Amino acid sequence: MPAGKLFMNATATVDEQPITVVVRRRVKSGREAEFEAAMREFIGFALASPGHLDIHVIRPAGSEPADYTVVDKFETAEARRVFRELPAYQAWMQRLKALTEGDPQIEEMGGLASWFTLPDRPHAKPPPKYKMAFVTFLGVYPLATVLSRFFANLLSAWHPLLLGVVVNVAVVGMLAWVVMPLLTRLFAGWLFAKTD
Numbered sequence: 001m002p003a004g005k006l007f008m009n010a011t012a013t014v015d016e017q018p019i020t021v022v023v024r025r026r027v028k029s030g031r032e033a034e035f036e037a038a039m040r041e042f043i044g045f046a047l048a049s050p051g052h053l054d055i056h057v058i059r060p061a062g063s064e065p066a067d068y069t070v071v072d073k074f075e076t077a078e079a080r081r082v083f084r085e086l087p088a089y090q091a092w093m094q095r096l097k098a099l100t101e102g103d104p105q106i107e108e109m110g111g112l113a114s115w116f117t118l119p120d121r122p123h124a125k126p127p128p129k130y131k132m133a134f135v136t137f138l139g140v141y142p143l144a145t146v147l148s149r150f151f152a153n154l155l156s157a158w159h160p161l162l163l164g165v166v167v168n169v170a171v172v173g174m175l176a177w178v179v180m181p182l183l184t185r186l187f188a189g190w191l192f193a194k195t196d
Helices: 003-015 032-047 077-085 087-097 111-115 129-154 160-186
Strands: 019-027 052-058 066-074 100-110
Touching: 019 077, 032 052, 032 066, 032 087, 066 077, 077 087, 129 160
Parallel strands: none
Antiparallel strands: 019 066, 019 100, 052 066
């Protein structure tokens, strides 16, 4: 395989990873209730959109200023691009812009860093890579070991390659939606120490 083709394939896999987008907005004084009502509607629209995995709204801690943070998760960068190009999305952005001051602050995270986000600490920087690798190992090793034995017993008549696909799909799904969010919360004190 030519080196250029190999490089293109590696790049494509990065684009196919989940992406987390953190958006910070300051709501105009006196428009908070209207903004919250609009956000409730927007959440319904967003979650119904293909490729949109999750959304969390973090309300301001105090009364002034009204800084809201939205943590959005997408299946891929392409899913986010398609979502942002929807005419309905553009209309929503105009509606929210009328209720907020200035432009929103937007930060995107992909790869392992997107697993290590806490909805209640959106400003936290991703942990150091060695910490992410260690916590990921704590999730992957026992999960892969248990699930491979479980499916090997359950589907013993299956071809090993098909069995491998089933095990990997189960491991990735459990990591993305159950294990890594749980481990991130469990190890938050260590992961995010001195990174805020």
